[in-house]
Amino acid sequence: MFDAIIGIKFGYVLCGIIWAVAMGFAFGNYACSLVHRLPRGRLILDKKPYCGNCGTMLQVRDLFPVISALMLRHRCRYCGEPFPVSHTWTEVLVGLLFVLAFLEHGFTEQFLLIIIIGTFLITLAAIEANERMVMGRIVLCIAVFGALNRVLWDGTIYHFFNGGLFALLLGAAIWHKKIKPSGHIFTLPKVVDLMTIGGVCVGEQGLVLFFPLFAIFYAADWLIRKITRSKNPPLMTVAFGLAVILPVLWPKLMLMVVQ
Numbered sequence: 001m002f003d004a005i006i007g008i009k010f011g012y013v014l015c016g017i018i019w020a021v022a023m024g025f026a027f028g029n030y031a032c033s034l035v036h037r038l039p040r041g042r043l044i045l046d047k048k049p050y051c052g053n054c055g056t057m058l059q060v061r062d063l064f065p066v067i068s069a070l071m072l073r074h075r076c077r078y079c080g081e082p083f084p085v086s087h088t089w090t091e092v093l094v095g096l097l098f099v100l101a102f103l104e105h106g107f108t109e110q111f112l113l114i115i116i117i118g119t120f121l122i123t124l125a126a127i128e129a130n131e132r133m134v135m136g137r138i139v140l141c142i143a144v145f146g147a148l149n150r151v152l153w154d155g156t157i158y159h160f161f162n163g164g165l166f167a168l169l170l171g172a173a174i175w176h177k178k179i180k181p182s183g184h185i186f187t188l189p190k191v192v193d194l195m196t197i198g199g200v201c202v203g204e205q206g207l208v209l210f211f212p213l214f215a216i217f218y219a220a221d222w223l224i225r226k227i228t229r230s231k232n233p234p235l236m237t238v239a240f241g242l243a244v245i246l247p248v249l250w251p252k253l254m255l256m257v258v259q
Helices: 010-040 067-071 086-105 109-131 136-154 158-174 190-227 236-249 252-258
Strands: 180-182 185-187
Touching: 010 086, 010 109, 010 136, 086 109, 086 236, 109 136, 109 236, 136 158, 136 190, 136 236, 158 190, 190 236, 190 252, 236 252
Parallel strands: none
Antiparallel strands: 180 185
């Protein structure tokens, strides 16, 4: 783990971590806009940052990632209405993602693709947590950048193509009763869509790790909600995101499983 910092002076590593945290929080703050706007059909840049409750334009002091939310206790400065705590968690998780990607890959092309994939995964999970929906547009973005990452890592298109195909066939076989025909097109369950995209991101070899991780994290979420007596169902995109990002962030995990 953290191969990129081996042999590098501590001062340089510390500067890299600080820069990664700053960039991660900034990206996380932007991801919060996606979490609020996309489910409501709004354009990403159609309006300056505003309160989702009263519509008041936010000032610079309201937009500091993590810090502003904690100081305001997750309430709007202008109307006093609370906003989702998931916004703060989104910023924190994206910041953590940037740091881990830097420690493992440095500021390389791999780093760039991984932070994009991870940010979309976190955004996807936050939207499901707040709105109880899985956004197809974000899933498509994850597929595109996941495929690019696999080509960069593997040097061929076959691994991501085969990974997506095998995952699709397995998912369709398991949930074949939920596949609904619509004219000449078949509508797949969301879980099959996610399995297919997961296969694209991890490649055919990574499926050996992806499927168990997906099942384990989903079961863990279900068990926690059962113990806490939560009425909300498990978040499928959280299990999916973790099952994707772990093999993508640390490719050696896949090599260890295959060997």
